[in-house]
Amino acid sequence: MTEKIYEMDSYIRSFTAVVEECHPHKDGYAVRLSRTAFFPEGGGQAADTGVLGGLTVNDVQIVDGEIWHYVSAPLTIGVEVEGVLDWDTRFSRMRHHTAEHIVCSIAHRWYGFNNVGFHLGREDVTLDLDGELTREQIDAIEDEANRVVAANVAVTATIPTAEELANATYRSKKELEGDVRLVTIDGVDCCACCAPHVAKTGEIGLIKLLDFIRYKGGVRIHLLCGDAALADYRLRYAQSAEISARLSVKQHDITVAVDRLIAERDSLKLALRAANRRIADMQAATVEPTDKPVFLIGAEWDVETLRRVVNGLSERCVGLCAAYSGSDGVYQYVLGGSGDIKAVTAQMNGALGGRGGGDHRQSQGRVQASEAQIAAFWRELGADE
Ligand SMILES: [Zn+2]
Numbered sequence: 001m002t003e004k005i006y007e008m009d010s011y012i013r014s015f016t017a018v019v020e021e022c023h024p025h026k027d028g029y030a031v032r033l034s035r036t037a038f039f040p041e042g043g044g045q046a047a048d049t050g051v052l053g054g055l056t057v058n059d060v061q062i063v064d065g066e067i068w069h070y071v072s073a074p075l076t077i078g079v080e081v082e083g084v085l086d087w088d089t090r091f092s093r094m095r096h097h098t099a100e101h102i103v104c105s106i107a108h109r110w111y112g113f114n115n116v117g118f119h120l121g122r123e124d125v126t127l128d129l130d131g132e133l134t135r136e137q138i139d140a141i142e143d144e145a146n147r148v149v150a151a152n153v154a155v156t157a158t159i160p161t162a163e164e165l166a167n168a169t170y171r172s173k174k175e176l177e178g179d180v181r182l183v184t185i186d187g188v189d190c191c192a193c194c195a196p197h198v199a200k201t202g203e204i205g206l207i208k209l210l211d212f213i214r215y216k217g218g219v220r221i222h223l224l225c226g227d228a229a230l231a232d233y234r235l236r237y238a239q240s241a242e243i244s245a246r247l248s249v250k251q252h253d254i255t256v257a258v259d260r261l262i263a264e265r266d267s268l269k270l271a272l273r274a275a276n277r278r279i280a281d282m283q284a285a286t287v288e289p290t291d292k293p294v295f296l297i298g299a300e301w302d303v304e305t306l307r308r309v310v311n312g313l314s315e316r317c318v319g320l321c322a323a324y325s326g327s328d329g330v331y332q333y334v335l336g337g338s339g340d341i342k343a344v345t346a347q348m349n350g351a352l353g354g355r356g357g358g359d360h361r362q363s364q365g366r367v368q369a370s371e372a373q374i375a376a377f378w379r380e381l382g383a384d385e
Helices: 087-111 135-151 162-167 226-247 251-285 303-316 341-351 371-380
Strands: 014-025 028-033 050-052 055-057 059-063 066-071 080-085 115-120 125-129 155-158 182-185 189-192 207-215 218-225 294-298 320-327 330-337 355-358 363-368
Touching (some): 080 087, 087 115, 087 135, 087 218, 226 251, 251 294, 303 320, 303 330, 303 363, 330 341, 341 363
Antiparallel strands (some): 050 055, 115 125, 182 189, 320 330, 330 363, 355 363
């Protein structure tokens, strides 16, 4: 069995060990060591990364109780090699993992909720609780968690005897067998966990609970802490400063300013639509009454306007009436008036690469054609230019 250095001292970032086994695995090699500080993937936390015997450690997994390090080239069995962890990543995970214990312990103590999931990956950290929380409750948990950070209390890991364990009160995601490692945050929490944690809560730095969603009858909360939370804050600050400069308002007023902008945009949209309808009506009114098919091509007409144009045209003309709007070779259409609408629609879709349909009174859809191709199609049907 490989000695788990990370279980007893999470701060060891380089170590030497003897290669006990090495065999080809997928595109590379699987290596088993006499001892390791590389934490294998488990409990929702990704495996440690780093270098082993000069080779990049791509992954570390526990298979049938043995820890395997996956590298790209073989290492000689019986030889001592040096392992070096990617410490920034590992330390960040220790901070996030300890923060997760604190947050879950508060949710458990205050609301009786259990931690039922945890994900500590390369990009994102989430924790799942089996009960729903409001933003206000999450904010209160966040405040309390940061008080635990500020109190800088000790975090220790122990493997108690069976008797000690029987008398201990601790949180656990599942029923445990064999040796149980208990992680205690002094005066705050005791939880069964095999992952590396920080030694004092002050090392975590800021704990920030970000978005949360309802998830499987509870909540999934996104969490950031320490440097990652600071980097996130820096980015968000820069973004809000940029928005405030562009909108010429104070940073704390950007939401109101954006609301105003959206309202303005919506009313401009309505005004534009009304103006486009007036133009459409005027264009339809210029068409002389005829018994030939007629068509109009307009700019920025929505389907409702297209329908309005076709209805306007069919009041004055006795044949087929069509209206188009679009650009770059894609035009929406509405086809109506009198005639075999279904047959003409099918014919047009075939000729102009179109899609769509309707009933015997009106059809709608889109064609992939130029204005000239649309005009040519209607000339064929007998329309004037
Ligand atoms: Zn843990």
